[in-house]
Amino acid sequence: MELQPILWVIPFAGIAAIAFALYLAWDVLRADTGTDAMQDIAGTIFEGAVAFIRRQYQTIGILAIGGTVVIGLVITLVEGQDVAETDIYGLDLGIRTGIAFLVGAACSMAAGIIGMFISVKANVRTAAAAQHSLVRAVQVAMRGGAVSGFLVVALSLLGVYGIFAAFGGFTNPEDAPFLIVGFGFGASFVALFAQLGGGIYTKAADVGADLVGKVEAGIPEDDPRNAAVVADLVGDNVGDCAGRGADLFESTAAENIGAMILGVAVWRIATDLGWPNPEAWIFFPLVVRAFGLLATIVAMFFVRGREDENPMNILNRGYWVTTILSVAALALVTSQMMQTIGDAGAGGTPRGSGSLAPGWSGWRRASPSCSSRSTTPRGRSGQSARSPRQARPAPPRTSSAVLRSDSKPPRSPPSPSPLRCLPATSWASGRSRGSPISRQVSAASSAPRSPRWACS
Numbered sequence: 367m368e369l370q371p372i373l374w375v376i377p378f379a380g381i382a383a384i385a386f387a388l389y390l391a392w393d394v395l396r397a398d399t400g401t402d403a404m405q406d407i408a409g410t411i412f413e414g415a416v417a418f419i420r421r422q423y424q425t426i427g428i429l430a431i432g433g434t435v436v437i438g439l440v441i442t443l444v445e446g447q448d449v450a451e452t453d454i455y456g457l458d459l460g461i462r463t464g465i466a467f468l469v470g471a472a473c474s475m476a477a478g479i480i481g482m483f484i485s486v487k488a489n490v491r492t493a494a495a496a497q498h499s500l501v502r503a504v505q506v507a508m509r510g511g512a513v514s515g516f517l518v519v520a521l522s523l524l525g526v527y528g529i530f531a532a533f534g535g536f537t538n539p540e541d542a543p544f545l546i547v548g549f550g551f552g553a554s555f556v557a558l559f560a561q562l563g564g565g566i567y568t569k570a571a572d573v574g575a576d577l578v579g580k581v582e583a584g585i586p587e588d589d590p591r592n593a594a595v596v597a598d599l600v601g602d603n604v605g606d607c608a609g610r611g612a613d614l615f616e617s618t619a620a621e622n623i624g625a626m627i628l629g630v631a632v633w634r635i636a637t638d639l640g641w642p643n644p645e646a647w648i649f650f651p652l653v654v655r656a657f658g659l660l661a662t663i664v665a666m667f668f669v670r671g672r673e674d675e676n677p678m679n680i681l682n683r684g685y686w687v688t689t690i691l692s693v694a695a696l697a698l699v700t701s702q703m704m705q706t707i708g709d710a711g712a713g714g715t716p717r718g719s720g721s722l723a724p725g726w727s728g729w730r731r732a733s734p735s736c737s738s739r740s741t742t743p744r745g746r747s748g749q750s751a752r753s754p755r756q757a758r759p760a761p762p763r764t765s766s767a768v769l770r771s772d773s774k775p776p777r778s779p780p781s782p783s784p785l786r787c788l789p790a791t792s793w794a795s796g797r798s799r800g801s802p803i804s805r806q807v808s809a810a811s812s813a814p815r816s817p818r819w820a821c822s
Contacts (some may be wrong), residue, residue: 386666391484415482417602426555427471430467430556437467438461452545470619473553478609488510488648490765505669519659524617543777552618556616560609560611579592650704662688665691668683
């Protein structure tokens, strides 16, 4: 399969996003950490978050390995040759699905762990920056959260693309999307436990801190004298950052894989109709995602403003830059990859349309399911050659598969194409005004008659 040059944006954007995430992490970690009291509280929160994540992801890792074995065995036993969607089935399909499951789980865990680590470190630095500059505080907070966001999308993009290429996606593009479904399963597996574990922990810590602090001790919410507040903040990081990051990773991977599977259906249609670059329909979602990553990288540099400006205006500025660049990129990608207009493809079938090609207006194909009567010539200026109530003479029988609509010598018809049966008036309405059928139908439009059918 010959790859379009635009497809190289997929690995480039993924690698660039990871590199940019590392740059953002470096920029956050070099910021001021504030006073000693701030560092003590931040250190306690970091210690609790790391302890929770280490214990949780050790358990998830063990369960993921067990799930890999189970899924591989089930696929091997269930997906036989008679039910498989591809030519790969049985043990081979089970091994590939298990590997994809494990890779998806590993990428989801990596995105969640790294994102949570940077978020915990960014908290104290945002508080320290807010003592001196509002704009700098917004930038530190934005970049700390963007590390998790870029890693989630980039690892999902590179993971799906890498598994696709490893499982023969460039040689058999119609089969590979069905082989990488396990990648989405692995991401969903980690997201399930990360969301449940982190969510239950953070809600329990939040309720406990409120009961002990505000109800029993009578101290304000989030008061550092309440030890449960630290547990609550730990839960916010492990649940809302690591857990939510795993959930977003699963959603992104499932969207990519699902769109690629839908692209396989269009790929088959495009191949039959002779459209150029039919594999573009499979790679389209990945290319759009890649350009979205690049647009977001550019927009991050527009998150800036004045000290007296509303912080939401600073964030919205980056949002609108991302939107405008993404719309422009979507238009470019669509024009390059969804191009179906051109000359006639294989077998004479026109590219980009199921209708007749130019020059076919004088021909109609007979079909057993359609009436083979040709349109009867009528007089000019809307004057019918016979009364509307007059019985129409039966057309002469012919064994030819192509009937002429005028007296001109017939041209050799192209190869047969899929038949469509439409009313004659509807069929001719899309043809040029100068075609014989169009003139005949236009002249006879004022006379009432029962609908006749044309096949194209």
